[in-house]
Amino acid sequence: MNRYLVLLMRRPQLDPAVVPLHRQFLEELREQGHNEMSGPFGDGSGGAYLLRADSMDEAMTVARRDPAYTSGGWDVTVHEWRTG
DSSP states (O other): OOEEEEEEEEEEEEEETTHHHHHHHHHHHHHHOOOOEEEETTTSSEEEEEEEEESSHHHHHHTSSSSSHHSEEEEEEEEEEOOO
């Protein structure tokens, strides 16, 4: 499996009710062995998670299921991260 860094930046129209759904999504990924780590940025502007997936297509599919993405409250980008 490869690693993908999923970056989430809050938009002004963020609905705070989506945050618990996003956290639940991350926990489910962790239980499935796909989320190595995650957390918010210290300045409150967003957060990131390290996703394990077989391909960029799979990583994008997973990220697009995230309530952070589906709600439209965050800008979400995915980058393959070649860690050593």
